[in-house]
Amino acid sequence: MKTMQKRAQKTRRIAAGFVATATAGAVLGTMAPAAAASAGEVPSSSVAARAAEVVEKATGTADLTKLDGRSGSGRTGEGKVTVTAPETAAGDVRLDAPNADVSLGLPETKGTPGVAAGAGTVVYPDAAPSTDIAVQPTSDGAARTLVTLKDRNAPTTHDFSLKLPEGTRLTEDGENGFLIAKSHGEGAGEDAGEGEDTEILGAIDAPWAKDANGKAVPTRYRLDGDKLTQTVDVTADTAFPVVADPKVSLGWSIYLRFSKKEVKDMAKTPMYHFAAVATVMACAKIPNAVAAAGCGAALTAQAGSLRGQMQDAAKANQCVEWKVSYVGVITNWKRYKC
Numbered sequence: 284m285k286t287m288q289k290r291a292q293k294t295r296r297i298a299a300g301f302v303a304t305a306t307a308g309a310v311l312g313t314m315a316p317a318a319a320a321s322a323g324e325v326p327s328s329s330v331a332a333r334a335a336e337v338v339e340k341a342t343g344t345a346d347l348t349k350l351d352g353r354s355g356s357g358r359t360g361e362g363k364v365t366v367t368a369p370e371t372a373a374g375d376v377r378l379d380a381p382n383a384d385v386s387l388g389l390p391e392t393k394g395t396p397g398v399a400a401g402a403g404t405v406v407y408p409d410a411a412p413s414t415d416i417a418v419q420p421t422s423d424g425a426a427r428t429l430v431t432l433k434d435r436n437a438p439t440t441h442d443f444s445l446k447l448p449e450g451t452r453l454t455e456d457g458e459n460g461f462l463i464a465k466s467h468g469e470g471a472g473e474d475a476g477e478g479e480d481t482e483i484l485g486a487i488d489a490p491w492a493k494d495a496n497g498k499a500v501p502t503r504y505r506l507d508g509d510k511l512t513q514t515v516d517v518t519a520d521t522a523f524p525v526v527a528d529p530k531v532s533l534g535w536s537i538y539l540r541f542s543k544k545e546v547k548d549m550a551k552t553p554m555y556h557f558a559a560v561a562t563v564m565a566c567a568k569i570p571n572a573v574a575a576a577g578c579g580a581a582l583t584a585q586a587g588s589l590r591g592q593m594q595d596a597a598k599a600n601q602c603v604e605w606k607v608s609y610v611g612v613i614t615n616w617k618r619y620k621c
Contacts, residue, residue, distance in 0.1 A: 323371075325396045326408045334408045335401030338417045338429050341493075341526040346421045347403030355403060355420025364424030371396050372410035375446065376418055376426050383484045385463075387428060388444030389416050413437035432515065432525045443511045451484055453506055459489035461506065487511070492527030502527045539564055539605040541593075543621060550590070550597035557593075558586040565607045578607075585613055592616060 326334070339347075348355040353368040362381040369375055372391035378384065391410040397418070399405050407416040415431040430441050445453070453461040463485040492502035492515050501516040515527045541549065549557060558579075566578035582589075589605075595618070596603045602621035605613050 323394060323396070326398050326406070328398075328400070330408050331398040331400040331406050334406040334415045334417065334431065335404040337415070337431055337524060338404055338406065338419070339401045342419060342427060342429070344402040346423060346425075348420050348422045350399050350403050350405070350420070353397055353399060353405050353418075357420065357422045357424035359424045366418070366420035366424075366426035368397050368405035368418035368420075368426075372407040372416050375444075376428055378424075378426050380424070383448045385448070385485065386446035387426070388442075388446075389418075389428060390430060390441035390443060391416060411438060427528070429526070429528075432517075432523060434523050435517070437523075439517055440512060440514045443513070445509045445511060447509070448484060453487070453511075456486060459504070461487040461504075461511075463487070490527055492525060494525050495522040498522070500525055500527065539607065541603045541605075543600060543602055546593055546601065546603050547597045550594040552590070554586060554590060557590050558583045561586065561589060565605065565613070582613065589613065589616070592618070 348357050353370070354365055356363055356365045358364065359380070364381075365377075365379045367377045367379070369377075369389065371394040372389050373394040375386040375388050377386050389407070389410070391407065392412070393410055395407040395410040395416075397405045397407050403419060405418045410416040411430075413433045413436040415433065417427075417429040417431070419425075419427040419429065421427065428443070432439065447453075447463055448465070451463050451465045454464045456462050465484060487504075490502045490504055490513055492500035494500050494517075498521075500521060503514055503516075505512045505514070513527060515525060517525060549560070552560065561582045562579040565582055593603060599618065601618040604617050604619065606615040607613050
């Protein structure tokens with residue numbers, strides 16, 4: 284039991300952060316490119332509308348939030364998140380969350396003014412050669428930053444400069460994305476691993492890209508200090524415009540990971556003891572006092588199902604990960620090779 288509790292302290296992952304989405308590309312190969320706007324010149328309403336239409340065709344509009352100028356607000360489990368698009372493409376997208384502020388620099392070459400257009404998009408037409416940039420605040424506290432590659436003259440590599448909370452760093456998430464992490468304890472630091480508590484303030488999802496026909500286009504990240512670079516690998520068969528999307532997600536969760544030995548031990552644990560151990564491991568660091576108090580009851584209600592999942596993983600000689608929500612409920616779990 285003491286080993287379990289010690290292990291629990293080492294494997295908690297607290298996620299609380301922001302969401303910011305950076306996208307390189309946009310959709311609709313049948314649309315003509317928007318007319319160019321000179322640096323400092325406010326794009327015409329028709330140019331802005333066309334740029335927004337292209338972007339919103341790619342992203343949809345169901346999750347867009349109402350704009351107040353260049354700002355929009357959404358909500359996460361922890362509260363309100365405000366996303367503010369910069370005055371010009373030379374500025375930074377700001378995300379103001381309850382416990383973290385993050386900025387994302389746009390990949391521009393001209394200081395094109397931003398114009399609100401469409402259902403909730405701020406656009407910067409021709410902020411780079413053959414390239415439009417746009418920002419979309421979403422209702423779940425996200426900021427999508429979109430780059431529309433309008434034709435083959437558009438650059439296929441785009442840099443996004445990140446300004447993260449003090450003491451945080453980007454660390455690979457194992458799925459071609461990144462976590463914005465802050466470590467505490469003896470293992471904290473550049474090579475932090477087991478042995479430290481890790482506070483997760485946000486996550487940059489693996490990038491995706493598609494051409495005007497909806498066909499997937501290979502895309503990848505490269506991280507250099509505080510600069511995140513996305514490259515889209517277009518070919519002679521690629522239909523323009525093209526959309527690519529690095530997404531930074533906001534949300535609070537604890538991630539608990541169990542080794543093969545822990546899985547087997549938990550699988551053999553009697554039901555009443557299983558619920559008690561799960562409660563200690565999952566509920567100790569929930570910052571929401573009401574949720575922390577109710578966490579034990581929530582996990583007790585799930586104990587039968589969770590124990591069965593542990594038993595299945597033990598038979599397959601696999602590890603297990605639980606995702607505990609802000610209100611103390613295990614919202615997701617997975618078995619994986621380890």
